Structures are given as structure tokens and as C-alpha cells.
Amino acid sequence: MKSAVETLNPTRVRLTVEVPFEELKDSLDAAYKKINQQVTVKGFRKGKVPARVIDQRFGRGAVLEEAVNDALPKFYTDAVNEGELNVLGQPEVDITELKDGELLAFTAEVDVRPAIEIPDYSGIEVTVDAIDVTDEEIQKSLEQLRDRFASTNPVERAAAEGDVVTIDLEAKVDGEVLPDGVADGVQYTIGSGELLDGIDEAVTGLEAGGEATFTSELKGGTAEGKNAEVSVKVTQVAARELPELDDEFAQLASEFDTLEELKADSRRRLEDSKRYDQATQAQERVLDELLKLAEVPIPEKLLADEINTRKHNLEHHQLGQMGLDLAKYLEIQGKTQEEFDAETEEQAVKGIKTQFILDELVNKEKLNVSQEELTEHLMRRAQSSGMSPDQFAQAVVEGGQVPMLVGEVARGKALAVVVEAAKVVDTNGAEVDLSDEEEETEAGETAEASAEETAAEDKGEAADAGATEAKADKAEKNEG
Known part of the structure; x- marks a missing residue:
């Protein structure tokens, strides 16, 4: 087999493949066997009809069509591997020549991951909210607790x-x-x-x-x-x-003996919450700055598919659960259809760019995912999905989604590398330390949220065999 790669643009290539006819032998044998099981010819036992009789009765073209459809996925995959291509989605296959006994030639156009140059991110600087807990916030927290015991x-x-x-x-x-x-x-x-x-x-x-x-x-x-x-x-x-805010209430509503201890605990909890929000805010803003620095071409078909996926999920899953349709949702949001379409496209572009550049960072930094990291991520995903860890793990394995989870963890680690190199200050001018191990782990959630529902990874795996099937009329047209 011979193959050549032609770059059509930074995100799309055309493969030209020529296959000597003898390499179709196994597929031809399988085609005759399959047709044999499906037809009945007087004078021959089922499954024992000679090849020449099948050719005479049903036409050599039918056999060639079956054989080509069976063989194309393998030849396409071999050409992709030979060209060391990182393909996205399914190829558009066109059989350009089919000479019985001599040659099979076809072209396959397919989107590929663009080559991305990782920019120098060491100079990124972002500002985040300071961790300031006010007496009013503590009082509000206590009032909410008090309300629960009304x-x-x-x-x-x-x-x-x-x-x-x-x-x-x-x-x-x-x-x-x-x-x-x-x-x-x-x-x-x-x-x-x-x-x-x-x-x-x-x-x-x-x-x-x-x-x-x-x-x-x-x-x-x-x-x-x-x-x-x-x-x-x-x-x-x-x-x-409402109960009185006193020591007796503190003992009723918590493990503390005094109201002052309960207030101190409320302050600590609010600080922890703001510290988590601060870390998430830093990750989101560092990621935004990184995306501004990087040139990332977006495959047109991938973008169109991503936009359609996001719209479908919103209309048929999220809004359906709330008893809303898209028109009512846009009315509530105060948006026009044009504004919604533009916003969806912007989110899709950001999701794809995020996944592309963080995946490139994973390769550049040679980041690996340990079993422990994968398990921790699976536990968090299970919790957010409302499923038990065992149920979620089973669904992931059965759905073949383990590589997707590994990718999420790896991208989280890549984002953590960028955040660690960035300068993060709060609104008071104080430098923020984000080196805490737990906060770094959570970076995966920021990366995942930004690339949410992006289908690039799934589409980047080997193309499904069904997409490379040749059309019967093309096979017959090119025969001989």
C-alpha cells in the first residue's frame, strides 16, 4: 500500500491511498462467504455456491462493493498511522479508482489536530478577589443556620x-x-x-x-x-x-459550647469557601490569559459539531428537566436568538481551544496520570453526578470513557503548571499562594468546565469503520 498526505489547511488533510489488488484477497474471500450465507441457488447447498456462480448470478460488482467496504477502514487506519496524523472525526472517503484484479485507489479528507506552539506563559499575571470575611457575612451565615432551627x-x-x-x-x-x-x-x-x-x-x-x-x-x-x-x-x-442567638443555640445547632466559638467556626468556613473560590477564579483567569497568548486554529466541522452538541444538550436535557423550551429560556434570559447563537459559538471555540492547548501542554511537559489521581477524579465526578463511585465507575468502563477521564485529569495538571508559573495577586495587592496540593488537584475542574461537552477528544480517536464505507454506486462506477 502507498499513501501520501496533502495539507489542505492547518486543520485538514487529504490522504491519497493506492492498494495493490492482492491486498484485497482476505476481504474478497470474506465477501464471497458472506454472500454465500445470504443467497440460495438451485443445485447448490446453502453456503457452497462457487465464486464464479455468484459472479454470474449477482455480479462481480456486488462482491467488490462488499470487499471494499470491509477493507477500507483498515487501509485508512494504516494510512493515518503511516502519516503520523492526529485525526479528528470521521473522514470523507472517495473511491477514485477500482480496477478488478489490479488496483484500489481512494482519497480521504479528514480534520486533524493543528500544530500548536505553546506560548511563554511565565509572564501571566492576574488579579483575584481578596479573602475578606465581614461581620455582616458571619451574621448572615448565623441567621441562615438559625432559620433552619425555626x-x-x-x-x-x-x-x-x-x-x-x-x-x-x-x-x-x-x-x-x-x-x-x-x-x-x-x-x-x-x-x-x-x-x-x-x-x-x-x-x-x-x-x-x-x-x-x-x-x-x-x-x-x-x-x-x-x-x-x-x-x-x-x-x-x-x-x-426563630431561636435566640446565644450559647444554648450554639449547643443545639453545632458541636460548640458557646456562641463565640460558633461565630469563629463560621468565619473559618467562610474563609475556606472564599479561598476555594479564589483558587477557582485564579485558574479561570490564568486560563483566559493563556488562550489569548496562543494561536489555535479551529477545524470548521469540529466547531459546527460542537455548537450543535451544546445546543442539543441544552434544549433536550437541561431545559427539558426544567420544563422549558428554547424560546421561553431566551425570554427569561432576555436574549435574542442571534445573541444566543453568538454566545454558544464563543463558548464552543473556547472549549475546543482549551482542550487543544492543554493537551499540547500535557505532551510538552510529559505529564502522566497516576491511578490514585484517576480514582480521586472519578470520586469527584461521581459525587457531582449523583451516582455512587461504583455505579459511576461501571458506567465509565462500559461506555469506554476511561481515556476521557484520564484526559481530564491530565489537562487539570497542565493548567496547574501554568497557574503555578503565573503571578496571582488579590485586590489588596497581596500575592496569592496557590501551591496547595488540593487546590492544584481542583484545577482539573476548571479545565473541564471550560472544555465542557467538547467532543474533540472522542472525535480524535480512530475513525469508526462505518464512516469509511464506500457507496455502492461509486464502487460499481469505478469497477474495471
Whole structure:
């Protein structure tokens, strides 16, 4: 087999491949055997029809088509390996010559990873938020904890914001009570926004036994999206009572004996949270600066596929779970379709560039992923997915996604290398030390978030055999 590579642009090549006909022998034998199992010819046992009879009855072209389709993936892969190409996605294959007994020739155009020159990132400098915890933030944290330990007591007065009311509901559309439009004994905190639009105004000011009617657009159920006339009856009004902020509360709500100890712990937790946010912010801003420095050509087809993937995931998974369609989502976001398309393309470009340049850094720095690092990453991914580590690991293995996880960890390590070389200062002018091992480990999440849903890695693996199948009409047209 002979092959040559022609560079069409920085992200696409054309392979020209010539295969001596004798290299098709195994595929031809397999084609005759396959056809033999599928046809019946009078006078011959099934599977025992001679090749010459198959040629006469069904045509040599059918055999050649089957043989070529079987052999093309191997010849294409051999040519890719010979050219030392890092291909992306499936090739566009065209059979240019098929001479029975002499030669098979074809071309294959395919996207490739561009050659990337890693820029000097040692001069990157970014500014992040300082870790300043205010007394107001501590107080807010304590109030949230206090709210969790609130009790409710029935009161004989009109309902007000913050009260917990017990209500009966009935929803009608076009005068008919909906099958799923009746609910009794529902507890609702006025002002929480957890039920229907308009319910806060309807129940505020009602005492136990009071009734009201209001109109609201239904967010779910059999009449989702329709306006319903909702009748509500308050059966009980209960006031929420918060415990006093004192030592007794500290002992009730925590392992501490005094309120001062609880406050000190709240400060420490807030500092830890801000320190984590600061590290994430540094990684994101360092990555942005790195991307500005690097020239990264983007394959057009890969970008188009990435944009379509992001849109599909948003419309059919994320928005579907929230009961929204794209039009409603854009209305809520205050965006036009053009703005949404531009934003999606920008995110897709950033995701692809991030993956390309960090993968190049992995190779340049010769970064390896240990089993321990992979396990830790798998545990974090399992936690964020809501699955147990065992379930997640099984899904990863069965889906052939282990290389993808290894790539995520490696890219995280590459980003950590860049962050370590950068100068990071906070808004107070103090230099920030990000050398903490745990923070470096989390760099993978920043890299993963930036390249989220980017299909470049999966598309960079060997092309699926099905994509290299020759069209029957081309095989027959070029025959002889």
C-alpha cells in the first residue's frame, strides 16, 4: 500500500491511498462467504455456491462493493498511522479508482489536530478577589443556620409574609377542574416563591377559613403552560419563631459550647469557601490569559459539531428537566436568538481551544496520570453526578470513557503548571499562594468546565469503520 498526505489547511488533510489488488484477497474471500450465507441457488447447498456462480448470478460488482467496504477502514487506519496524523472525526472517503484484479485507489479528507506552539506563559499575571470575611457575612451565615432551627406555631390572625399557611387548592381551565388540579393540606411559606405565581398576594391577609381566587400560568401537569383559575382556602396560619442567638443555640445547632466559638467556626468556613473560590477564579483567569497568548486554529466541522452538541444538550436535557423550551429560556434570559447563537459559538471555540492547548501542554511537559489521581477524579465526578463511585465507575468502563477521564485529569495538571508559573495577586495587592496540593488537584475542574461537552477528544480517536464505507454506486462506477 502507498499513501501520501496533502495539507489542505492547518486543520485538514487529504490522504491519497493506492492498494495493490492482492491486498484485497482476505476481504474478497470474506465477501464471497458472506454472500454465500445470504443467497440460495438451485443445485447448490446453502453456503457452497462457487465464486464464479455468484459472479454470474449477482455480479462481480456486488462482491467488490462488499470487499471494499470491509477493507477500507483498515487501509485508512494504516494510512493515518503511516502519516503520523492526529485525526479528528470521521473522514470523507472517495473511491477514485477500482480496477478488478489490479488496483484500489481512494482519497480521504479528514480534520486533524493543528500544530500548536505553546506560548511563554511565565509572564501571566492576574488579579483575584481578596479573602475578606465581614461581620455582616458571619451574621448572615448565623441567621441562615438559625432559620433552619425555626419552629412554627398556629396563630389566630391574618397571614403575612414569612408565615407558614396550610392551604387547599383547586385549579380550573375553561371552567373544568383539572384531573391533577386538586391538592389539600399543602404547607406553604409566604414569600418563598415555591408554588404558583400570584399565590402570595392571594393568601396574604387571609385568616384561617379565608378563601381567594387568582389566575396563574401552570408550570407543570396535564395543562402545563395554560392559564388556570385557582381557588385557594387557608385552613391554618402558623408563625415561624426563630431561636435566640446565644450559647444554648450554639449547643443545639453545632458541636460548640458557646456562641463565640460558633461565630469563629463560621468565619473559618467562610474563609475556606472564599479561598476555594479564589483558587477557582485564579485558574479561570490564568486560563483566559493563556488562550489569548496562543494561536489555535479551529477545524470548521469540529466547531459546527460542537455548537450543535451544546445546543442539543441544552434544549433536550437541561431545559427539558426544567420544563422549558428554547424560546421561553431566551425570554427569561432576555436574549435574542442571534445573541444566543453568538454566545454558544464563543463558548464552543473556547472549549475546543482549551482542550487543544492543554493537551499540547500535557505532551510538552510529559505529564502522566497516576491511578490514585484517576480514582480521586472519578470520586469527584461521581459525587457531582449523583451516582455512587461504583455505579459511576461501571458506567465509565462500559461506555469506554476511561481515556476521557484520564484526559481530564491530565489537562487539570497542565493548567496547574501554568497557574503555578503565573503571578496571582488579590485586590489588596497581596500575592496569592496557590501551591496547595488540593487546590492544584481542583484545577482539573476548571479545565473541564471550560472544555465542557467538547467532543474533540472522542472525535480524535480512530475513525469508526462505518464512516469509511464506500457507496455502492461509486464502487460499481469505478469497477474495471
